[in-house]
Amino acid sequence: MGTDPVEDVVEGTFSLLAPRVRQGMIIPSSRLHCRRLNCSPHAECHGDRHATGSDRMDVESHCPVARYGHSLTEIQQDVLFLFGGVSQAKEYLNDAWILRLYDAEIKFFQLEVVGDVPCGRFGHSAHRMLDGRGVIIFGGSNNREAFNDLYVTSLSQWTKTHQAVFQRVDMHSPPPNSIRPVVGSSTWNFPTTTTTTAAAAAANTTRVTSSLGWPSPRRSHTLVPMAEGKAILFGGHGVVSFNDVWVLDENALQWKCVETRRTDLQGFLMEIPAPRYCHSAVVYPDPTSSADGRSDATVSRVATSTTDAEMGRSLYVFGGVLFSPVGDNTLWELNLSKFVWRRVKVWGSVVPPPRFGHTACVLSHYMVVFGGTDKFQSGNTPGDCFMYNFCSCEWSLLSRDFPDNLIGIPVLSVQTSEDETLETERTSQLNYTALSHLPVALRGCQSLVAKRTPSFMPPGRRSHAAARSSRRKIIIFGGWDGNRIDGDCFQLILAPSTLREWSYDFLVGARRRRG
DSSP states (O other), X not given: OOSSHHHHHHHHHHHHHGGGSOTTOOOOSEEEEEEEOEEEEOTTSOSOTTOOGGGOOOOTTOSOOOEESOEEEEEETTEEEEEEEEETTOOEEEEEEEEEEOSSEEEEEEEEEEESOOOSOBSOEEEEOTTSSOEEEEEEEOSSOEEEEEEEEXXXXXXXXXXXXXXXXXXXXXXXXXXXXXXTTEEOOOOSSOOOOHHHHOTTTOEEOSSOBOOOOOBSOEEEEOSTTEEEEEOOBSSSBBOOEEXXXXXXXXXXXXXXXXXXXXXXXXXXXXXXXXXXXEEESOTTOOTTSOOHHHHHHHHHHSOHHHHTOEEEEEOOBOSSSXXXXXXXXXXXXXXBEEEOOOBSSOOOOOBBSOEEEXXXXXXXXXXXXXBSTTOOOOOOEEEEETTTTXXXXXXXXXXXXXXXXXXXXXXXXXXXXXXXXXXXXXXXXXXXXXXXXXXXXXXXXXXXXXXXXXXXXXXOEEEEOTTSEEEEEEEEOSSOEEEEEEEEEEEEOOHHHHHHHHHHHHHHHHO
């Protein structure tokens, strides 16, 4: 028995409660904490962007307008790049902003956009190049037409020039070695050779078009970084919806269309995902992750030199709009070494409701899915957050934290049957009397009955933007709930459960299930 009174109580209680716990009960090893960030303009970066010295003035309201359909990308640790979207006035935006993260605050700085400036758009994709040279922006729409233009955005000198330098990469552009985008006072030299992946070398499992092509115009697609300086494009909507797969070589700035396999190695016909848009997609293991504490530069070198086949990476696609204006909730996996699709078999009874317009980010060995809606007209926009465990192939529902006057422990609710789908709402009404069945030593623990820290899930929304920070945070900005366009910013942090929180979840969960 341990010296901690809570540990003693828990060890003595497990044998009593365990037989009464329903089979399949999951005890969380981590939980998600949420905080709304205070937004303010950056002290150095307000006023007229073209003024200098004493002519520059502070403008307290100099923050991005509320928007949806925009992009948000981390470019340095705790520094994010915001671009585009649709405003409350239905204006298609092409403004660029820097967001700097602090503990409980985020500061904004508007950049001057120069070079081949994209037209206003929404539903585009944006991601940081794996070697850190810039941000790649592709596609989008202004509701009159969809785009398939590709831009490389230089941000390496933004602290000096206060500019975002855009260069458009044309589909009929000259050879890669003559493309030299200006980055402040330096230039980029693109190699003339294309890195070959292990998947491309396996001709019997992957078929890549021999001639270079270019994806069709589209919006609401996904373009996600792979290893070896590549990114993978899936889906989207133009005149029709797509389920094609393209690989972008970020060094040569060239596209190749990948023919995904419809049969396995034994020749059996395999399913492939239907055409879709407004879905989410992540690559796991994440080639951009620095959760182990390495610097961004180190991560970039390792990710660039490690193949997807060596790491066993896959693309995971969730949700989206299919053939009807109702969302989907199927999880698909595309093996990036063989380019074979499979429908993921999920364990347990917890499955997120169908949705589209949501976001998904990888934290550790979890995929965190937030928001979205279930249909276009009068759709429900729940503020729920689900976590998919890549190791156990299970979903779990993260509930909202408790109100200020109730107990202050955010509970990770895991449903075990259909008749418990409202368990989260009932759980959120727990108060101190709910602890009456617990041993005195556990009830008296200050870590359980503690003053609540400000934490709650963001209100429901769709078409928002979410970016994973290198410090294991998820930053959420903007979005639309069907009526109101939002301009708030939230921070989600995945933290390990303490022994006391773990014990509380076990005991309270067992109590609910016995009742």
